[in-house]
Amino acid sequence: MIISQLKPAVGTFVMLFVLFIFGCGEQPQVAEQPVQQENTMNDLAERYVKLTLAVGHHHDYYIDAYYGPQAWKSEKQPLANLLLEGQQLLANIEALDVSNTEKLRHDFLSMQTESVLFFIKQLQGEQFSFDEESQALYDAVSPNVSEAEFDQALAELEQLLPGDGPLHQRMAEFTKQFEIPKDKLDAVFRAAIDESRERTKQFIELPEQESFTLEYVTDKVWSGYNWYKGNSFSLIQMNTDFPITIDRAIDLASHEGYPGHHVFNSLMEKHLVNANGWMEYSVYPLFSPMSLLAEGSANYGIDVAFPEKERIAFEKQVLFPLAGLDSSKVDLYYAVQAVRSKLSYIDNVVAKRYLDGQIDKATAQQMLMKYALSSEKKALQRIGFIEQNRAYVINYNLGQDIVRAYVEKLSEGNSQKRWQVFSQLLANPMTASMMK
Template sequence: MTMNELAERYVKLTLAVGQHHDYYIDAYYGPEAWREQDKQPLGELLQLGENLHADLAKIDATNHEKSRHEFLTIQTESVLFFIKHLQGEQFSFDEESKALYDAISPTIDESEFDQALAELDDLLPGDGPLNQRMAVFSKQFEIPKDKLDTVFRAAIKESRQRTRQFIDLPTQENFTLEYVTDKVWSGYNWYKGNSFSLIQMNTDFPITIDRAIDLASHEGYPGHHVFNSLMEKHLVNANGWIEYSVYPLFSPMSLLAEGSANYGIDVAFPEHERIAFEKEVLFPLAGLDSSKVDLYYAVQAVRSKLSYIDNVVAKRYLDGQIDKQTAQQMLMKYALSSEQKALQRIGFIEQNRAYVINYNLGQDIVRDYVEQLSKGNAEKRWQVFSELLAYPKTASMMRH
């Protein structure tokens, strides 16, 4: 029994579970024949998964394959948990996030959020509810719809050039950019294999100028597109580690994917370089006044202190501690969302549940890991970061 044989069983098991859930399989570029299997009952899949987990425990991995073995074991445990979830078993938010993503979000007191709101109260002009003042303030930084594509393509071009300076990307890598509506997310990368992605941007709500670089980096470079391309290049094609050809959305791989995509924004665009590029390039392309850009980023810096409110609201809502209306009110107060935007976010929580921890907690775990190893050296930061994308680790693997 070899690691490759166990990896093949894992891929087939994961694909079979995907037949019971419409978007469990986020990406797959392995043998097409493996996807074309008859739908099996969840009880049978659970037994197959338990057998696989037991056989993985019998393997004494060599030094070369220790991290491979650990990653595959943790991923298999998440598949087993997801099968139980599909069978209707009930779990708490923290149990779910630990089992699916190998991490638990910290407990945050609302007083920390209140402190950030007090800072924003001083920064934002006008009177009335903070979320309304934020909406008025942000409106002057919205990208006109007829300039969205121009601004996004300029942001993607710059993020791609910056990434290519430090990461050896496959020569054929490319993407298609589309604009869509009626989604619970703001952007999405659909990785198709052979270093090609479909990147979709949701235009349901106005998009502010800072989101151009956020989405270009997160969905593209050095985010999801680069992450998947490097895994395919180094692990699937070079090493023959077929387990990396399948990406189950609700798995520890997503904490790394979302966390690295968020942290990668700062790697590609250190704050002073980002502000300069937006002032000199993106603001003019969008036809926006750049005179208030420093105030805008001061506001964004304080607003970032509120990011964990998603986790707090999701945990309380999914654990039945608060109802939908209270969840909406909390998001309007602490995420400074409009009524409609808060409802969209609740829709995301209902659809993806504990997945919300991957963005903020994932970012913090990846940042801590990379910064600890790179010790503030910018070039070393890129090196550690790209190695993490090419040879993925789960949250617990990054912490030991």
């Protein structure tokens, strides 16, 4: 029994007995013990990983990647219990006094934990607006873009693609001549991946054992996906539900592979998990601030690896011949793509209005057909993605813009320094607000 739990009279007797044994008036000498902090960053990181994995039992694709100890995986627990655990964890993280060298790690872990708590509340059925969700999960809110801005871009496309019929149909007819034949897909994709890998290796030291497997799948709401398995290995899947145009080869090769998701995860594993022992980076919860950096850097990384002139030259010389396509209209094609990029935020606008209940599914489909220039089926696929992933859509365009602004500000227009800043960001992740 612990002495402090005894009644006062008994406690007094015990104290007198101790004094008698050690000699009257003499106090026993007790060695001073160093004061130990109840929580360390590594302790908190382990609790965070276990909490995140436990939440993953309640959502099929919340855990995008995990390569930590298998023993940390637990049985399914009630969400109410996980919420209490997460709240205590966040309180301990915020109470921890850290040095300047650990501040970035501490702040990132704090924001990731906050996103886990928010996601638990969503799983419990609490309702939030689109902007509240994007702020809590991804540390950012998409800017308001009006239809007037989109209409201006459409007017530019009307000049580039004159003719009769709806613009999205003319766009479909124009891009059809740039579709990669299915029997040429693998050769074109592998050539694009090989080139993006070689370009990345010139500036980023990749792990020696890094590798990937490429698969072609159907019936997905996304066009490509990187399933990172750990030990610098990825499974990269390409969705062939719809025809794939020649420009998407480099887009997907860079975004999913080099210097995109495959490199991002490999560098985190190499530098943070293996070298530093920061186990919080061994788990990747999809709906978290990490995704804004992951998707934003993967999109921006396309331009880092393939500056416009170099990209067009490589496609003309290598990819077009491999695909058996005529490259005579490539300049017009990229002029169209440049204007079309001004419409990228339509995803965010449609998702926000649809999920906030301002428009119905039919209206959302019509908006995507008009402003994203999608076919009926492609628009429905995109709505499926929005329904499944909700505010995640902001990570592609807003994430790209945030990463671009951060890297280009620090690199000051120097292409080699741009690679340096970019690779440092991949190896030392930051959330959106940290990049401001």
